[in-house]
Amino acid sequence: MRMPLDERAFFNEKPETRSARYQCPRCRRMGEFRIRWVRRLKKQSAPPGADEADRRKFAKLRDYLLRLDDEVVCPSCGKKFEIPSHHSLMFVDQLAGLPDEEDLEKEIAAASGEPEPARDAKPALPPRFTRKPTGWK
Numbered sequence: 001m002r003m004p005l006d007e008r009a010f011f012n013e014k015p016e017t018r019s020a021r022y023q024c025p026r027c028r029r030m031g032e033f034r035i036r037w038v039r040r041l042k043k044q045s046a047p048p049g050a051d052e053a054d055r056r057k058f059a060k061l062r063d064y065l066l067r068l069d070d071e072v073v074c075p076s077c078g079k080k081f082e083i084p085s086h087h088s089l090m091f092v093d094q095l096a097g098l099p100d101e102e103d104l105e106k107e108i109a110a111a112s113g114e115p116e117p118a119r120d121a122k123p124a125l126p127p128r129f130t131r132k133p134t135g136w137k
């Protein structure tokens with residue numbers, strides 16, 4: 001018996017910073033925050049060692065973004081609060097149309113028949129990770 005390949009074997013990862021506006025729950029001020037994500041881009045082909053099941057899985061995968069940050073700190077009052085969105089995963093092909101949260105919710109619910117791509121995939125940042133603003137707005 002062999003373990004199925006780790007999800008991460010199918011993707012190339014690229015750190016990414018995106019800005020987002022949230023309201024502080026304490027002082028109610030809107031702030032703009034730099035949120036760290038990792039972009040997972042599907043590899044050209046299934047990795048070596050992929051068996052039939054791995055290849056089937058690979059065929060269904062899509063590029064996505066996984067949010068690394070869960071909390072932000074309000075620049076006005078210093079309150080640390082949780083990012084008020086439970087969407088920590090976005091498919092890259094959805095970004096073009098900038099779906100609102102509700103659409104995303106439905107999409108995720110619809111996709112939940114599949115094994116969740118990122119349920120326990122909360123990667124530790126590699127040591128070489130450096131934060132570089134990438135100009136996302």
Ligand SMILES: [Zn+2]
Binds near residue numbers: 028076078
């Ligand atoms: Zn505040």
